[in-house]
Amino acid sequence: MSMKVYLPNGSELTLDDGATAFDAASAISRGLAQNALAAKVNDIVVDLNRPLSDGDTLAILTFDDAEGKSVFWHSSAHILAEAVQNLYPGTKITIGPSIEAGFYYDFDKETPFTPDDLAKIEAEIARIVSEKKPFVRSEMNRDEAEKQFAAQGETYKVELLNDIEGDPSFYSCGSWSDMCRGPHVPNTGVIKAVKLLSVAGAYWRGDVTKKMLQRIYGVSFPKKKDLEEYLHLLEEAKKRDHRKLGKELDLFSFHDEGLGFPFWHAKGSIIYNEVANYSRQEHFKRNYDEVRTPVILNEELWHRSGHWDKYQENMYFVSIDDKAHAIKPMNCPGGLLIFKNSPRSYRDLPIRNFEFGLVHRHEKSSAMHGLFRVRQFTQDDAHIFCTPEQIEPEINDVIDFIFSVYKTMGFNDFFIELSTRPDKFIGDLEVWDVAEKALQNVLDHKGIKYKLNPGDGAFYGPKIDFHIRDSLKRSWQCGTIQLDFSMPKRFDLEYADSDGTKKTPVMIHRALLGSMERFIGIMIEHYAGFMPLWMSPVQVKVMTISDKFNGFAEEVTKKLRASGIRAEMDYRSEKVGYKIRDAETHKVPYMAVVGEKEMEAGSVSVRLHKKGDLGVLTVDAFIALLNDQIINKKAYEE
RNA sequence: GCCCGGAUAGCUCAGGGGUAGAGCAUUUCAUUGGUAAUGAAAAGGUCGGCAGUUCAAAUCUGCUUCCGGGCUCCA
Numbered sequence: 001m002s003m004k005v006y007l008p009n010g011s012e013l014t015l016d017d018g019a020t021a022f023d024a025a026s027a028i029s030r031g032l033a034q035n036a037l038a039a040k041v042n043d044i045v046v047d048l049n050r051p052l053s054d055g056d057t058l059a060i061l062t063f064d065d066a067e068g069k070s071v072f073w074h075s076s077a078h079i080l081a082e083a084v085q086n087l088y089p090g091t092k093i094t095i096g097p098s099i100e101a102g103f104y105y106d107f108d109k110e111t112p113f114t115p116d117d118l119a120k121i122e123a124e125i126a127r128i129v130s131e132k133k134p135f136v137r138s139e140m141n142r143d144e145a146e147k148q149f150a151a152q153g154e155t156y157k158v159e160l161l162n163d164i165e166g167d168p169s170f171y172s173c174g175s176w177s178d179m180c181r182g183p184h185v186p187n188t189g190v191i192k193a194v195k196l197l198s199v200a201g202a203y204w205r206g207d208v209t210k211k212m213l214q215r216i217y218g219v220s221f222p223k224k225k226d227l228e229e230y231l232h233l234l235e236e237a238k239k240r241d242h243r244k245l246g247k248e249l250d251l252f253s254f255h256d257e258g259l260g261f262p263f264w265h266a267k268g269s270i271i272y273n274e275v276a277n278y279s280r281q282e283h284f285k286r287n288y289d290e291v292r293t294p295v296i297l298n299e300e301l302w303h304r305s306g307h308w309d310k311y312q313e314n315m316y317f318v319s320i321d322d323k324a325h326a327i328k329p330m331n332c333p334g335g336l337l338i339f340k341n342s343p344r345s346y347r348d349l350p351i352r353n354f355e356f357g358l359v360h361r362h363e364k365s366s367a368m369h370g371l372f373r374v375r376q377f378t379q380d381d382a383h384i385f386c387t388p389e390q391i392e393p394e395i396n397d398v399i400d401f402i403f404s405v406y407k408t409m410g411f412n413d414f415f416i417e418l419s420t421r422p423d424k425f426i427g428d429l430e431v432w433d434v435a436e437k438a439l440q441n442v443l444d445h446k447g448i449k450y451k452l453n454p455g456d457g458a459f460y461g462p463k464i465d466f467h468i469r470d471s472l473k474r475s476w477q478c479g480t481i482q483l484d485f486s487m488p489k490r491f492d493l494e495y496a497d498s499d500g501t502k503k504t505p506v507m508i509h510r511a512l513l514g515s516m517e518r519f520i521g522i523m524i525e526h527y528a529g530f531m532p533l534w535m536s537p538v539q540v541k542v543m544t545i546s547d548k549f550n551g552f553a554e555e556v557t558k559k560l561r562a563s564g565i566r567a568e569m570d571y572r573s574e575k576v577g578y579k580i581r582d583a584e585t586h587k588v589p590y591m592a593v594v595g596e597k598e599m600e601a602g603s604v605s606v607r608l609h610k611k612g613d614l615g616v617l618t619v620d621a622f623i624a625l626l627n628d629q630i631i632n633k634k635a636y637e638e
Numbered sequence: 639g640c641c642c643g644g645a646u647a648g649c650u651c652a653g654g655g656g657u658a659g660a661g662c663a664u665u666u667c668a669u670u671g672g673u674a675a676u677g678a679a680a681a682g683g684u685c686g687g688c689a690g691u692u693c694a695a696a697u698c699u700g701c702u703u704c705c706g707g708g709c710u711c712c713a
Contacts, residue, residue, distance in 0.1 A: 545672050
């Protein structure tokens, strides 16, 4: 008897009855059979040795597939756990999933792992891999499983068992086994290269009230070369770290005198101001008005807004004339007071008030991270007050606005999350439902892919967040759009509608870049410090072949600066190669080399960083070239 | 807040119970050189802070501050 299965490319494959996914892979090609890690049958990822049925759709998963990687890393975590229990008997196992890049396993062990331990564990893993032990799936009656765990002292597994419906499945490698849904790679031998990266504490089930476990992070690959490449990539990524580049390029610093409060140096301030100027222009184009609200406001306001209830621990307080005041953690209450200051008509709506709002939040010191997580930052914030009918078009426009700004900044790779009502919220349930639906509608109508994050909304409304990854692929929230029916009510905002009745406006909180600090940090990493010309702190370095041409070089520098170009001259009596190297390492985009020929012709030799000599241009032509790129905010061609 | 690791010159880092090392950067002198490092010299440090052990601590121990990697948190 034979059966047919359907492959991803639409073709069908005829197999003997009882054939497995591995048999199918072998039938397709020997290479595929060699690289096969798992299979996807009717959209479910399963073990390769699982028998197929007639009519199944089948995809063979290799390390090139995201799901293949995930199985590979999950199996690696199993081997890690076995290695740890072999070396450190009495260590309890918990969970060990695959993650975006690699895997981890959480252990309960009396003494924490040391870096030396990691090396030993790696060696034990290599031994297990060399045994090429098959992963064998089995099922066990749950009572029996519980008995076994109790006998082994695997208390965490008992707890996990309680959350499972039906009988649990197990995967064993030789004598070692772990309760697991699977699937797994065929045998330990496929995991050729494993590197344990770090140890960290992690609460059992992510709950602070529970015990802290010892987590080991690792990564693995089917080939040694892949691991080497990955580790090299990691090293390269670390060189892009904005904290490192911020120091090297003299952009910003942090000091013990004000932990978490960034100091913007001259060069960093230029980037900051260029971004802010650009933002202002774009807001102007889109009919926003810029406002400015105070940094300190009395405490009562924060009670009214609900922030005090929820975030007082993260707020700073000061006393003025014996009255309690708070330093603003958000700009919205100030924005509400501006709206409330004048009578409003439906004809005024939507009102779009934009603000570079300087906020302070007391983040835990352990949470701080360069410019990404600070205690003082500036939001490119806006509050849109509108009628219910205007919600969807306004949100639609904001999303377009964000896309446009991110594009100019050079970001195509970001992702979107829709976060819904949290446990601690204000306002009515029905209103929340309407608000969530509105956000979802806009996203759906625009055909935007997003991840749903249930329970992660702001306390006053649901939100759409825009996340961008840093050089180490950690994601950070940047843009945000939050729909709020509660604050306007709490602050008794109203407008006169066309029928003369008073109505409460809807408020949309939104930020495009989010935090200026965070976004600039992300940009520094994105560009590896090679900022686009328009925001480069130094756009041109003028340098002479010898001191004899300093006079002319000074004229050139002056002329460039008179045209608004940030040019600096390197006066040092060094060879031009030295000055070029210096400019290159400081990531200055353009170098203007001046010698005898240039002085006679009134020209400069133009050099672009990373590219090299572009030839000779007259000073005017050079200025025109620069201005074209600056005004149009052009990116460098790669 | 919790777990682990770290802190030596402006930067990157080596060293290690007996008066502190390198490279780069800085300053000075010589050199005036055509697209990623000219040569020489000088200067630069309470080895994060406090206590303890010791004849002697940058080195060992404890505490503490800050930094890094995670967990938790992130309006």
